[in-house]
Amino acid sequence: MTMTGKKNLTTFAAAIASIGLGLGFAGTASAQEQWSLGTSSSGSGPYVDGTIIAKVMNENQDVVEVSAQTTGGYNENVALVAAGQMEMGLGVASDLHDAHNGTGKYADVQNKEMFGNLRAMFTFGIVVCHYVVREDANIASFEDMRGKTFNLNTPATFTRGLNENFVKALGMELSDFNVGNVSTGQFFSAMQDRTVDAGGHCFPIGLGALHQLANSVSVKILDVPEDAFERLNAMYDGLLLPITIPANTYPGQTEAVSTFALNSVIYTNADTSEEGVYAITKAFWDNHEDLASQSQSFSGLTLDLAIEGNRVPLHPGAERYFREVGKVN
Numbered sequence: 001m002t003m004t005g006k007k008n009l010t011t012f013a014a015a016i017a018s019i020g021l022g023l024g025f026a027g028t029a030s031a032q033e034q035w036s037l038g039t040s041s042s043g044s045g046p047y048v049d050g051t052i053i054a055k056v057m058n059e060n061q062d063v064v065e066v067s068a069q070t071t072g073g074y075n076e077n078v079a080l081v082a083a084g085q086m087e088m089g090l091g092v093a094s095d096l097h098d099a100h101n102g103t104g105k106y107a108d109v110q111n112k113e114m115f116g117n118l119r120a121m122f123t124f125g126i127v128v129c130h131y132v133v134r135e136d137a138n139i140a141s142f143e144d145m146r147g148k149t150f151n152l153n154t155p156a157t158f159t160r161g162l163n164e165n166f167v168k169a170l171g172m173e174l175s176d177f178n179v180g181n182v183s184t185g186q187f188f189s190a191m192q193d194r195t196v197d198a199g200g201h202c203f204p205i206g207l208g209a210l211h212q213l214a215n216s217v218s219v220k221i222l223d224v225p226e227d228a229f230e231r232l233n234a235m236y237d238g239l240l241l242p243i244t245i246p247a248n249t250y251p252g253q254t255e256a257v258s259t260f261a262l263n264s265v266i267y268t269n270a271d272t273s274e275e276g277v278y279a280i281t282k283a284f285w286d287n288h289e290d291l292a293s294q295s296q297s298f299s300g301l302t303l304d305l306a307i308e309g310n311r312v313p314l315h316p317g318a319e320r321y322f323r324e325v326g327k328v329n
Contacts, residue, residue, distance in 0.1 A: 277317025
């Protein structure tokens with residue numbers, strides 16, 4: 001993350017720690033209490049996933065009513081949930097780990113002690129990082145991107161920080177590119193309009209928006225060099241996952257692509273109602289086949305995945321459910 005990004009996160013976290021934002025957080029759940037699930041910008045992958053998750057949770061329990069909320073993204077979700085201003089958030093395991101432990105980009109954040117209140121609920125899938133370039137930009141490798149417009153996402157977002165670290169892992173500098181500041185939701189239209197030449201964004205394999213882009217513009221997904229991945233993974237305490245995008249996943253993609261992925265997680269605050277967390281965790285996992293039928297973001301979802309790669313303490317409500325189904329002792 002840039003120094004500007006750190007200052008933005010620090011200022012925001014300090015502000016929400018000292019003032020109430022009126023999102024209705026409460027420690028004790030009552031029938032149909034309103035809970036918010038922080039996602040990202042409207043139309044983004046996390047917002048779409050969050051809307052589906054909230055729907056399935058609401059249809060299968062009556063303890064709380066969950067609403068997917070648009071936010072500034074994963075960094076904002078972490079701060080809101082830690083401060084007790086939003087009941088749940090979507091994020092990635094590496095970011096949740098750093099926030100809870102006060103490491104990485106959270107090492108110098110003011111009032112970082114509040115992030116120790118974060119508790120994991122479960123992993124609900126993985127997002128795969130796609131480094132997409134336009135064929136007509138004549139980019140065959142990351143070295144070829146020098147002088148090109150490389151979209152890193154909007155400032156102070158998790159994806160922006162990840163991409164800035166990835167550039168370092170490549171042994172390159174931000175000054176090697178014209179840096180783009182477009183959100184994931186706007187990236188595909190920016191590629192089609194040729195206002196950016198390339199971009200790094202993380203989403204489930206097979207995302208429809210990339211299919212649509214590849215059907216209208218010739219694009220290529222770059223392989224991530226193994227040595228760059230190893231350096232990047234070291235920055236994230238080994239919580240990144242090497243992964244292959246199978247050949248023919250997208251139009252024109254005739255070869256498999258080597259890249260990396262992150263576990264997607266739902267988390268909450270230690271003070272959130274145990275009964276409420278238990279009810280919605282059970283509603284989610286007892287009906288995960290329904291989720292898979294609505295979006296491929298949830299394809300391959302299994303109970304074994306639920307607590308995989310998690311190094312943050314489980315919330316007692318979630319732990320209770322996973323103990324019942326034999327996944328924790």
